[in-house]
Amino acid sequence: MEPDSLPTEVILTHPRQSLGKVQLDWTPQPGNYLDFQGKTYAVLERRHRYQFKYGRYRLYNIALYVQFAQRPAEKTLVDGRWVVGDATCIYNAKSEIVRCAVNPHGPCQDCRYYEKV
Incomplete structure (x- = not known):
């Protein structure tokens, strides 16, 4: 084991199952994305x-x-963290995981609900 890495178990939430273990040299926070076994997952x-x-x-x-x-x-x-979508819209959730309530799948460009803050 390398000094700056810890064994990390990756667990899928639904259906609940362990996807495996990996050594990471960074500490993923909720909202980060992780590429594991050729697929992308949100933490x-x-x-x-x-x-x-x-x-x-x-x-x-x-x-x-x-x-x-x-x-x-x-x-x-926004304030040192990345949020999904255009944060200048009043409907933006300012979240790393959710874009907004009215257009959660996006894109923000040309959204009919866009209203500047």
Whole structure:
């Protein structure tokens, strides 16, 4: 195991099943996208698993709960994080996972509901 990587189990949320394990050199946050075994998944949740050894707990594994997803073509940087779609629209959810309620699948360009903030 490399010093900056932890064993990470990738778990599909529906239907619940383990897709396998991987060594990652980065820490995926909910809302990030992960390419695994030739498919793209959105990270929904990250759980840490600890082991008690030599009188102390240490992080020994990470579990990522994911769902199949397409990488969005439209992203906007808002306060240091990427959100899906055009963040200048009042209907934009300002989320890494959901674009908006009125046009969740997009695209934002030429959307009939677009209203500037």
